[in-house]
Amino acid sequence: TERLKSVIVLYRLSSCGVTDEGCAALASALRSNPSHLRQLNLSGNKLGASGVKLLSDGLKDPHCKLEKLWLSDCGVKDEGCAALASALRSNPSHLRELNLSGNKLGASGVKLLSDGLKDPHCKLNILRLRDCGVTDEGCAALASALRSNPSHLRELNLSGNKLGTSGEKLLYDLLKDPRCKLEKLWLRDCGVTDEGCAALTSALRSNPSHLRYLDLSGNKLGASGVNLLSDGLKDPRCKLEILWLSSCGVTDEGCAALASALRSNPSHLRQLDLTVNKLGASGVKLLSDLKDDPHYKLQILDF
Incomplete structure (x- = not known):
């Protein structure tokens, strides 16, 4: 000592x-x-x-x-x-x-x-x-x-x-x-479902929302949960920059919803993790095209 x-x-x-x-x-x-x-x-x-x-x-x-x-x-x-x-x-x-x-x-x-x-x-x-x-x-x-x-x-x-x-x-x-x-906020493996996503989406729309980083990996959100979350991302009051959705049961339908949210103006999301999900070629292409487009802020995309 x-x-x-x-x-x-x-x-x-x-x-x-x-x-x-x-x-x-x-x-x-x-x-x-x-x-x-x-x-x-x-x-x-x-x-x-x-x-x-x-x-x-x-x-x-x-x-x-x-x-x-x-x-x-x-x-x-x-x-x-x-x-x-x-x-x-x-x-x-x-x-x-x-x-x-x-x-x-x-x-x-x-x-x-x-x-x-x-x-x-x-x-x-x-x-x-x-x-x-x-x-x-x-x-x-x-x-x-x-x-x-x-x-x-x-x-x-x-x-x-x-x-x-x-x-x-x-x-x-x-x-x-x-x-x-x-x-x-880290909520990895917390048993979050689509019902939780609805309440979370409402929070992301709150004014002001200070949340910049959210980890929901390991929760079985399914298509409805990801759709709800995407609705929150579309809101201009949502300032989320980093979103982790690894092993969340995201499919091509979820990718389409996320892509639509990221096209919203302005979308602040810079990093999106979708590893260990059952994504098809169409879902991957939708999001990859956004990442490659200089009009959008997405910089890091992991499948």
């Missing part, structure tokens, strides 16, 4: 067998004056509740300037979420990115974390909760937190969580809220 006090800006200790004892040493380094540590990756270490609490105590210290913390697959549960939420409320909180993917937080853990996000001292920009057992109850807590004024969160990853129709709707309603400034 003496070395940490003087020179380290980025420290990677993923899957290194770090325990609560190691967390105590790191927390001490975070409290040092001056502390140069800005990014810390502890993913894949079984830190336990005591380890996460020690780290969180370090984050609260006014000397701590940590901006990015990765704790994916660290066995974080309710108690750890409570400690982290307390750290997010500290003044000043410098943390801008938090990765808790692969921890089974469940509804109670997500609610505790959301309480931290509501606090005006919390300046978190990026939150990654992939495969965390987030359900509709967790979505309700997150949506409430992101409506707080002001909300600093710009990127949210909820991939691999079975949000349910009601959970999805809560998220999409949130996107309509002018206080929500979310720009990037």
Whole structure:
């Protein structure tokens, strides 16, 4: 930790067998004056509740300037979420990115974390909760937190969580809220269907819509879902620039709907991923012609 006090800006200790004892040493380094540590990756270490609490105590210290913390697959549960939420409320909180993917937080853990996000001292920009057992109850807590004024969160990853129709709707309603400034949203493998696409389309038409990046890969949207989504892309209020629809059951019919949306004026979409879909020659040609036409903004097209 003496070395940490003087020179380290980025420290990677993923899957290194770090325990609560190691967390105590790191927390001490975070409290040092001056502390140069800005990014810390502890993913894949079984830190336990005591380890996460020690780290969180370090984050609260006014000397701590940590901006990015990765704790994916660290066995974080309710108690750890409570400690982290307390750290997010500290003044000043410098943390801008938090990765808790692969921890089974469940509804109670997500609610505790959301309480931290509501606090005006919390300046978190990026939150990654992939495969965390987030359900509709967790979505309700997150949506409430992101409506707080002001909300600093710009990127949210909820991939691999079975949000349910009601959970999805809560998220999409949130996107309509002018206080929500979310720009990037990952919903890969979340069980989104055509019903969810209808609510999402309504959100994409909201004014103003801040969303620029959307990943819906691994959801069985089908023709009706893609048609609905395309209707949203046509709206001039939609500012989406990057759309991932890998393994979504897109067919030639979906390609035609997407091509029609991309011809709308103006279409902001620059990148479209349609890998692992059953596309025919006609669908591929429709979109490829658009990509090759200088009148349209599409630059990257993956089949």
